[in-house]
Amino acid sequence: MADASMTLLNEVIRRPLDPGYAMVAERRRSQGDPPRSTPRRVVLLLTAVGLGLATTAATLALRAPEPSVLAARSLLEEQITERTAAVERLREENADRSREIAELQAAVLAAEDTELLERIAADSLVSGAVPVTGPGLRITIKDGPPRAPGDEALSRVQDQDLQILVNGLWAVGAEAIAVDGQRLTSTTAIRSAGSAILVDLVPLSGPYVVEAIGDTQKLHTGLARSSVGTYLSDLTVSWGIGVDISSQSELELPSAARPGLRSASVPLGVPLLGGATQGPVGTGTPTGTVTDEQQDPAGSGG
Secondary structure (H helix, E strand, O other), X not given: OOOHHHHHHHHHHHOOOXXXXXXXXXXXXXXXXXXXXXXXXXXXXXXXXXXXXXXXXXXXXXXXXXXXXXXXXXXXXXXXXXXXXHHHHHHHHHHHHHHHHHHHXXXXXXXXXXXXXXXXXXXXXXXXXXXXXXXXXXXXXXXXXXXXXXXXXXXXXXXXXXXXXXXXXXXXXOOEEEEOOEEOOOOOXXXXXOOEEXXXXXXXXXXXXXXXXXXXXXXXXXXXXXXXXXXXXXXXXXXXXXXXXEEEEEEEEOOOOOOOOOOOOOOOOOEOHHHOXXXXXXXXXOEOOXXXXXXXXXXXXX
């Protein structure tokens, strides 16, 4: 007796042609229709291949960019390269001029007022106007892998993470801080624009490197004992964000971008070079100086 479980296999072996196809073939033979010839099959095959090639060629032609688009893109790339080179050149020239101004300022004040020169040097360090070198901490923060679909944003470093870290470093005694080479000052803003983090409109890319100059042991201990250390640990445990803290014997932080000076005036009563003092606001003439009109009452200049 045949096994019922083998019925399907036996049916496939005994009747390999589907009954519907067999019925159509039998009807064609009974009606006298000639079987399809080999040339006809070849024509159908060639037609199908031709249609496929035509469709592929049309698709490639539609996806290929126009020559005008390629030319515009090439021109735009050239302009970007030229403008970038020009910006770098101007930045270098600006740095050279700033160094020259600092040297001339130091030379003048060294002969006139050494105390004022020392105060300017201390203020320049605090304001980020000069580059600094010294020991400190280097903290690297990088995005973590998403724990679940849709958690990509939560596993990325946010602007508030850098804000909390930077404020914590200032609180434990950091003397100078830079994020990805961008020096921070009292007016620096760390914020986000979409998924990008900006430091004074300069976009940063991860991993983010925060460097702080100061007493290495004090910074490390203070950060670990503060709420910022707990916050960094929570970032790692909860979202897999990588945090690496290392002590550095020497760090080099660049100077901050100089703010644009639009106007300036000497406060009333502040001594000027030569013993003169600033006169009343609005006169435009320091007290104790001699104007051209005083030298020549007639104003003829003769």
